[in-house]
Amino acid sequence: MADYRNFASENPERLAKAIERGIPKSLRGMMWQLMSASHDPELEVTYQQLLKESSPQEKAIQRDLGRTFPRHEYFMDGQGVGQENLFNVLKAYSLYDTEVGYCQGLCFVVAILLLNMPDEEAFCLLVRLMKSYDLRGHFLPEMPGLQLRLYQFDRLVEELLPVLHVHFLRQGVKSSMYCSQWFLTMFSYYFPLEVVFRIYDNVLASGIEAIFAFSIMLLQKNEEALLTLKFDEILAFMKTRMFEQYVDRDAKLETLNALNDDAASMSGRSLSNDGTIGVTYLVDQFVQEALSLKITPFMLDVYAHEHEDFVRTRDAHMAETDELRNSVRQLTAKVKTLEDTIAQKDEEHCEMVKELVMNRIGYEELERELVRYKLLYAEAVHENADREATTSQRYSSLSLR
Template sequence: MEDETDVDWDFWGNLINDYERVAKAESRKLARLVHVGIPRAIRGTVWQLMTGARNDASLGDAFRALVDKDADPKIEKLIRHDLARTFPKHAYFKDAGGAGQEGLYNVLHAYAQYDAEVGYCQGLSFIVGPLLLNMPDEEAFCVLVKLMFTYGLRGHFLPSMDDLQLRLFQFDSVFVEALPLLSRHFAQQGVDSTMFVSQWLMTLFAYRLPMDLTMRLFDVVFAEGLDFLLRVSIAVLQRSQTRLLSLQFEPILQYLNEGPLFAFYVHASKAQLVRDANKITAVTPKALQKLRKRYIEEAERRLEEEEEGARLRHENEDLAKENSHLQQMLQQVSLEHSDLAGQLAGLQREVQERRSQETRLEEMVQKLETRLADERGRAETALREDMERLAEKNLQLTMKNQQLEDSMQDMEEALVQIKVLYAESENQRELLAKRFEDLRRALK
């Protein structure tokens, strides 16, 4: 609130002294005063009470145990790198090694170890900064933990970003309902909510708003929850709708992310942004719950489709492997077929050659048979002639032989006569010899 002389200190004092009772008994008054703005002097205390961080001693113990503990060097490097880029123009955070940057480091360093799944993500430092301007680093750590786990901000920074995707889905739906002309224009220009709303939701607008307006939004967020950010998003776009409808793609993004989108609220009443947000009737707990249910149903359907797709992909991979195996087999069969075809062609050529050889041999056999027949005829003729000559010679020889046999018989007979004569002559010679011997003896 611009003038804190009108602060109802009695109410705020009673709230701090007995938060649960007063918050329950005077909830409407609390909501109204929160929308006007929590007094700066007690803002940090009220934030701790709203989040329940003040009554959770375990978180303080965790901070003291983790703040001096060594962390992953890669995370340490990321945190150190972002310190100088967090509210670089703010006096409390601009000095390297100053209390502001040291407090940022302590809280982010401790949280990175406390929540290993999130670790450190860009954007967290812009949430921690406003906390440190209202409380010491230990209390800021405790409130951050509650904001992340109890309020659901952690879902904006998890690797899956499930809650961020849900809020973007809710934003897209209420955007179409609340600002149909502008949503249609953005769609025609190809401007998607992820190009600008994600940053708003992840930093609770702290990246774009001046610090005093950021504090006002934090007041309402701690009182009502993160759904209030959707109202603020629609309200800001509604305030600049006329200007945005005149721009094209790149100028739209420049206007949303770097341009004078929030210029009106910088110079207007500090409560104006909250008042404009409260006028957005499209964002109600019932409507958001309905959208949440639809998102979950669609997410489950997408999950089923993804699982079915994964199953089909797995089956396709199996089929692809089987197909690859079959192709390899086919290739092998093709190679074998090619080899067999080559062998067949070779055999066919060999058969053809053998047929040609057979033809040539048949021709040669036929010629030989013809020649043999001719030779046989000539041989038979010659043989007959020779046989006739031999028969004639044989007849002549037989006749000569007969003549010889007759001559031999005559000769044998003559030889017998000669032998008889020879024997007779021998006998006569022996007689003569004996007579001669007798004569010789007688002569002596």
């Protein structure tokens, strides 16, 4: 640790084996900072300045504080230093990286850091994890990094556990239903803290891709049980029973006997994520089995390129779909305009027809009136002719006399 960079460059295999065996608890926080090169005095000053500001994410952060390891002694007191430091780091980061702000799950990542180092160092390591380890992509809007990890994870399951892959497909179980939480919280939501610390050891030493080995090993270890379960049972199993295969049965029996006798020393027992003394886990075995999996960078690169092609095709399809929707929307608007025009023309046509009919009716009435006047005129002419004839006869009679 006194000359970490030189030692790491000259003894990489020796260092990797030492990390695989587990970093001593008393040195873990310092080693994490050395492995990640997160120590940054200027960033610590920035952190102190950010603490003086207010964040629009404060209410969301406050809601999640009490849900983060609520029974762990460091975090259980709502007014204690644990929740205060957790709030400070999360608030400062929401101001430092406004595009990410605050996202659920981030509180568990920060809590693990705070259990191993002071808050200003935890902030610096969080920034390092987000930027250099690409954890930021898990918390950005639309979570592009998480989508990539889930795709790579699905391809690894298909490649390494084909029978389980088919079973999940038949049961409708998607990796996003259980694995999203593993990756977002770096396994800290359900898993024992001693296990989580060892996962962090390897992630900080090897990169974020180390999470795949631990994820696949958990499925492989529980494959036989998972193949017998249905959809709801699988999801419930994922939440509570995934680490049962690594429970140290002998140590558990000893612990129970010690508790019953109320006399045994409990030093060296693993802590569960609620902070209570719980069962002992075969953590070394889990780490060794996970790291023994043949997951190569080449495989992950191939899957990453596949995902890029998939995203490119999907985005092109979505763009084409949006273009078609816009065209349909425009054509629909034109059709609506034409329909309105036709309706207006129809209304005008009806008015014209109505006016024509009324004119015809008026014309027919005029014709009938003209016929009546013609008849009256004819009668008047006849009467006048008769009157003239009568008058002529009278004149003729008088002349003869």
